[in-house]
Structure formats: C-alpha cells, structure tokens
Amino acid sequence: MKTEYARLVSRAAWAATVVAIILLMVKIVAWWITGSVSLLASLVDSLLDLAASGVNLMVVRYALQPADKEHTFGHGKAESLAALAQSMFISGSAFFLILNGVDRFFRPSELTSPEYGIYVSLFALFVTFALVRFQQYVVKKTGSQAIAADSLHYKSDLYMNAAIILALGLSWIGVGQADAVFAIGIGLYILYSAYHMAQEAVQALLDRQLPEEDLEIIRQISLAVDGVLGVHQLRTRMAGATRFIQLHLELDDHIPLIEAHQISDQVEADLIATFHHADILIHQDPYSVVFDLEKEQKQREW
Template sequence: MQNDPEHYARLVRRAALAATLTATLLIVGKLIAWLGSGSASLLASLTDSLMDVAASLLNLMALRYATQPADDQHRFGHGKMESLAAVAQAMFIAGSSLLLILHGIDRLAHPSPINQVGMAVFVMVLSTIATAALLLYQRYVISKTGSLAIKADSLHYRSDLLMNLAVLLALGLSAWGLGMADAVLAIAIGLYMAWSAKGIAEDAIQHLLDRELPEQEKQQIQSLAEAHPGVHGIHDLRTRQAGGTRFVQMHVELADELPLVDAHQIADDIEAKLKKALGNCDVIIHQDPISVVTASRAKE
C-alpha cells in the first residue's frame, strides 16, 4: 500500500486510462470480425467491450474526482466516489449480461451459420493477449493501491478474458459443425457476467456503508498501538475505508500522572506506526486516563 496519495492517484488514473484505451481498440477489431462472421458469442464479446468502454470512461472520471485532496466541503476527502463508480460498473455489467442472454436465446431459436471463422479467431486471439496484458497491469496497480474501483474494473476484464476464451471455443466448435455451441456459450457468458456484477455491487455497497476493515488489519492496528510502552490498552476501535484512505479511531489508555505533552507524543508515535504499516490513513486517537477506564469498567 502506498503512503503517498499523489502516487496512489497517479497509478489508479493510469490504470483507468489503460482500460479505456484497451477496450476501445478491442471494439474496433471485434466489430469488424462480427460483421464478417455473424457469430452470436462474438457479438456477446463485442457488446461487453462496448460496456467496458462506458464503464472505464466512467471509472476514469470518477477516479479523477475521488483522488482529489480533501477540501472545505469534503473534509474526509472524495474517496467514496470510487465505490459509487464500482456500483455503476456493476449496473453496466448486469445490463450487458441480460442483453447477451436474450441474444443467445434468440440465436438458439433462429440458428444461422458463422462465416469467416479464420478472421474471427485471429481477432479474438489478439483480444485475449491485449486483455491479459491489461489484467497484469491492473494487478500491479491493485497490489500497490488496493483501489476498489480498479478491483471492480479488473474483475470485469477477468470476465472478458474468460469470454474471449469461450468465444474461441465456440468458433472452433462451430467450425466442426456444432453451431448451437455459439449460442449456448453466449448465454453461459451472460450468466457469469451477472454473477460477477453481484459480487462487485455487494463489495462497493459495503464500502459505502462504512464496513469495518478486515479483522486481520484491525488486529494489526491493535497490536501496534498496544506495543507502545506507555499504552496500558485500547478500546472503542473504529475503522472504515474510502477510496485509498483508511480511517482509524481509537481510545488509548494512559497513566493518570502522564503530562499532556507526553500523552500527545505517544499518540503521534502510534499514528506514525499505523501510517507506516497501513499506508495512506487518517488516524484519530483519544487519550483516556487509566483510572477513568478502570472505574467505568467496574460499573459495567
């Protein structure tokens, strides 16, 4: 996880731009191949690429907003725009999956031969290579940023990679005389995309609802705070994430006689350790005298 918000913004914007350019190039190739072949599964892939461009453009604009620094009207930053972009992507994916399923059903009811299979195969092989390269770059960006919007985009393009492979299979089977395989795989691809959309939407909505950080990260936060020699314990730990920023709030239990300047220094030390471990995060620490905490617990 990167500590530098500017580096985070630069990486996620580049990943979004790369996805937009890749999807645009794939549309041109798939459109030419579909017009020549008439393949239902290739049309499914073309439709999804059209959705990819729309989703990636939306993602690019959302990330430009989400990575802006906090201002007077948005003191916690603009990170939740990433989650909103992910929800919008899920809607795009769900809509395209429905179109693919309906088209596949229509092709089953009204079968037609596939033409120029060789050209279609060539285009799909190039599409597969381009999509795989994009996914490798997105994986790198995710490993450095943890961006929810890029994760959603990557999930979308992983389904594209599977779709490209399925289209190649359908074209091969059709060439062997199994024409129904083209329509069946188009329906199967649509169902898979719908399932992917469900996962993206659920994760994004949980972020919008300020879901707690994973338990492993919360335990790491607690361990780092309690490891400080001046801390007797912590309580009321609260966490959430918006975009690339983690928000951490906690109460630390300190000795009654500790001077205020020393208590402040302890809080600063803990904050520095958390930022080093977690990357870009916003930490609020409240200091409690240990006697007050002990008395409060005794009443409970």
C-alpha cells in the same frame, strides 16, 4: 507519495480506457464478419469495459482531489457511487445477451469465417493479459480499490475470451449450438459479477468496517508502542483509497499530557506506515477510567 499514487492510478485508468477502445473496434469488425453471438457478447462486454473504464477514469480524477470546505473527508466515495451505477447498466446488458443467446439456441444459424473470430479473441486475450499485469503492478504499489476492481473485471474478460475461442472452435467443427450456449453462460457470468459489484458498492456506501484481519493488525500495531496499555472503541471504514481509523488508547493515569500526545503520534505513524493514505483519529483514555467503566458494566450484567 501522494504524487506517485496519483500518477500510477491515472496511468492505469488511461491504459484501461485505451485498451477498451481498441478491443471494441476490433470486435465490431469481427462480429460483423462472423455473425457469432458469442462475439456479440464479447463486443457488448467490451462496450461495458469502455463505459466502466471511462467512468473509472473520471471518478479516479475526481476522487484524487484533496478534501475541501464542503467535502472534509475527501471525495473517495465517488468510486462506490460509480460502481453502483455501472452494475445497473451491466445487469441490463447481461439480460440482453442472455435473451439473444436463447433466441440463437432455438434458431441457430451458420457462422461465417469463425476462424477470424478465433484470431480476434486470441488478440484480445493477449492485450487484456498485458493490461491486467500492469493493473496488478499498480494495485501492489498503491492499494487503489478503483484499479483493483477494474483489474478484476478485466481478469474475467480473460476467461470470457478463452470461452469464446472454445465456442467458435466447436462451431467450426460442426457443434452448431455451442456459440449460443456460451453466449448464455457469458451473460449469466456478467450478471453474477454485476450483483457482487453492486453489493460491494452498497457496503462501502454504508461504511462497512475493514476486514477482521486489518482490525487485528491495527490492534497489534497499537499495542506494540511503549506506553499503550490497551485499545478499545476501534472503528473503521473505507472511502476510495482512504482508510478511516478511529480508536481509543488506554494509557497510564499519571503520565504527562505531552507524553500521551507523543505516544499517540507514534501509534499514528506506525499505522500509516502499514496503511498508506489512512486518516487516523486517536483519543487517549486514562486506564483507571476504562477499568472502572468495565467493572460497572460487568456489575450491571451480573
């Protein structure tokens, strides 16, 4: 399973990098011919895509390394660090695009061969759509956060290319400032995306818990195992593709230790069947001890 995970994630990362290189080269030529500031925005975004996909490729290779003596929980948080760095770089580029768009708005210039830019954007739209479909397939099979984030970024490129086609089409029929307006809009969208990317990266580094729906699934899976009377002190976090799950099981006071161990093993197996690549730590508590602690706490609150 882990070998299949590594193979699919690596292929998706390589595919994104190759696509970014192809689109960057094509858009450089298109911008040079047309002079479109919207195409410049798209070109810069493709440059960011290449940087992001290149970093993502290196990070995925590093994050897939098994835990070692110095990193006993693995290397998954490298993905969050890379995303944080990328968001800062992307923000700077977004400001550059906005400033160029504002300048072109007040000092418009006629585009050269806008139809060429439209053809290039249609080509980019087709290639990006194919990449996103492949990334979605990989995410469905692996649940990789790194590829999911990369896919979301390229999905935004689909909308960007559609906007550029519209802007160039309007410029072609004489709406001269449409190109600048769309460039400013694209820059603002990139800035907005960078903010959310940074926010997600920071939350992951701060060990934010899994979504509430995942917590409820963990509780239901645990309680469905015979012998489990209750669950408490559920703690979760995520690093890369690995979910870390810690919980206390409430078990009958009088069952043998070996039976308590078998119950815990069953809970762990059921959780891993749902949350692949999870790292699970389970502690067993006698039910009477938990009940007495709750009773004492309520008495103190009263």
